[in-house]
Amino acid sequence: MDWKNTMTRLGYRISEPRKKIMEVLEGAEVALSPQQIHQQLEHKGFDIGLVSVYRTLDLLTSLELVTVVYDPERNPGYVLSSTGHHHHIICQKCHKAMEFSGTDDIEELIHRVEAETSFQVRDHLLQLFGICPECLNTLNDRGDK
Amino acid sequence: MDWKNTMTRLGYRISEPRKKIMEVLEGAEVALSPQQIHQQLEHKGFDIGLVSVYRTLDLLTSLELVTVVYDPERNPGYVLSSTGHHHHIICQKCHKAMEFSGTDDIEELIHRVEAETSFQVRDHLLQLFGICPECLNTLNDRGDK
DNA sequence: TTCCTTATTGAAAAAGTTTATCAATAAGCA
DNA sequence: TGCTTATTGATAAACTTTTTCAATAAGGAA
Ligand SMILES: [Zn+2]
Ligand SMILES: [Zn+2]
Ligand SMILES: [Zn+2]
Ligand SMILES: [Zn+2]
Numbered sequence: 372m373d374w375k376n377t378m379t380r381l382g383y384r385i386s387e388p389r390k391k392i393m394e395v396l397e398g399a400e401v402a403l404s405p406q407q408i409h410q411q412l413e414h415k416g417f418d419i420g421l422v423s424v425y426r427t428l429d430l431l432t433s434l435e436l437v438t439v440v441y442d443p444e445r446n447p448g449y450v451l452s453s454t455g456h457h458h459h460i461i462c463q464k465c466h467k468a469m470e471f472s473g474t475d476d477i478e479e480l481i482h483r484v485e486a487e488t489s490f491q492v493r494d495h496l497l498q499l500f501g502i503c504p505e506c507l508n509t510l511n512d513r514g515d516k
Numbered sequence: 517m518d519w520k521n522t523m524t525r526l527g528y529r530i531s532e533p534r535k536k537i538m539e540v541l542e543g544a545e546v547a548l549s550p551q552q553i554h555q556q557l558e559h560k561g562f563d564i565g566l567v568s569v570y571r572t573l574d575l576l577t578s579l580e581l582v583t584v585v586y587d588p589e590r591n592p593g594y595v596l597s598s599t600g601h602h603h604h605i606i607c608q609k610c611h612k613a614m615e616f617s618g619t620d621d622i623e624e625l626i627h628r629v630e631a632e633t634s635f636q637v638r639d640h641l642l643q644l645f646g647i648c649p650e651c652l653n654t655l656n657d658r659g660d661k
Numbered sequence: 662t663t664c665c666t667t668a669t670t671g672a673a674a675a676a677g678t679t680t681a682t683c684a685a686t687a688a689g690c691a
Numbered sequence: 692t693g694c695t696t697a698t699t700g701a702t703a704a705a706c707t708t709t710t711t712c713a714a715t716a717a718g719g720a721a
Contacts, residue, residue, distance in 0.1 A: 385689090386699075418700095421679095425678095469635070480621050481644065487616060488648075490614070490646040491652055492605070493646045494608075494646070495642070499626065501636045524718095529716090531668090532716090534669090564671090565672075567670080568670060
């Protein structure tokens with residue numbers, strides 16, 4: 372299901388700002404902050420208010436069409452989310468965000484923690500951090516560690 | 517190893533503000549934002565600048581003496597980290613943060629993702645969200661879902 | 662203990678991020 | 692094509708975080 376269908380089905384309008392913002396997200400392989408998205412829009416010549424970027428991201432996030440990614444060294448970033456259970460791995464060098472499927476990833480752990488803590492687990496946040504293949508090459512070429 | 521030893525060993529001083537801030541963190545079972553910590557200090561009659569709270573938290577975090585916890589509905593919070601590999605489970609109702617040990621939690625997953633993505637995994641962020649035992653009781657008493 | 666060096670603090674301001682308000686605009690339907 | 696109303700942009704306010712720098716105090720040396 373395409374994002375336009377999802378939004379239409381739920382009674383939201385497909386406005387120009389929303390289209391442009393989605394285009395930016397679709398073209399990004401790095402998680403982008405509201406400011407970064409706003410800047411990219413400016414570069415492309417679209418005069419869309421930063422406030423609308425915030426509002427659109429909030430909406431898209433609540434509809435689970437985009438996902439928030441936490442990167443300790445940056446502001447929270449937004450990436451397109453595909454359907455299903457997914458998480459992200461983020462490059463600590465170039466901050467590229469890549470998705471991986473999350474099926475059954477931590478079932479056992481969740482059961483163990485429920486038993487240990489008596490919490491009822493309802494959701495989880497899982498992200499991996501590391502070095503992407505491209506950055507690994509750069510590091511190797513330079514002989515860095 | 518006690519936090520004072522760690523800091524002394526690394527050449528940092530054990531100042532009053534740092535002691536007070538650690539006391540607040542030691543007494544907290546909820547992840548606290550810089551502002552919340554500052555308010556608790558005020559209540560206790562300690563006149564410590566908010567700026568020092570920020571600085572101290574940054575330092576403690578960099579030394580891995582405290583851990584940042586992400587809660588989608590709140591500002592990032594800080595909790596004391598004990599030694600070893602740990603993660604946190606956060607109550608979506610009262611925001612209590614509880615630690616659980618993370619040994620071997622996602623070894624397999626990491627290997628799978630490394631194979632799939634060619635990333636070299638170096639770190640991970642894992643948090644569980646749910647309802648704590650106390651809040652579960654409250655919900656049951658009230659007959660809420 | 663007292664003195665000295667310098668890491669650390671507090672105050673104030675600046676910078677940056679996010680939310681609120683409301684009239685003007687435009688999306689989508691009839 | 693016109694109507695209804697969700698959405699936008701502009702502005703301002705609120706809130707969070709960082710910077711700067713002189714004054715203070717932690718902790719080692721005497
Ligand atoms: Zn990279
Ligand atoms: Zn998962
Ligand atoms: Zn609770
Ligand atoms: Zn772990």
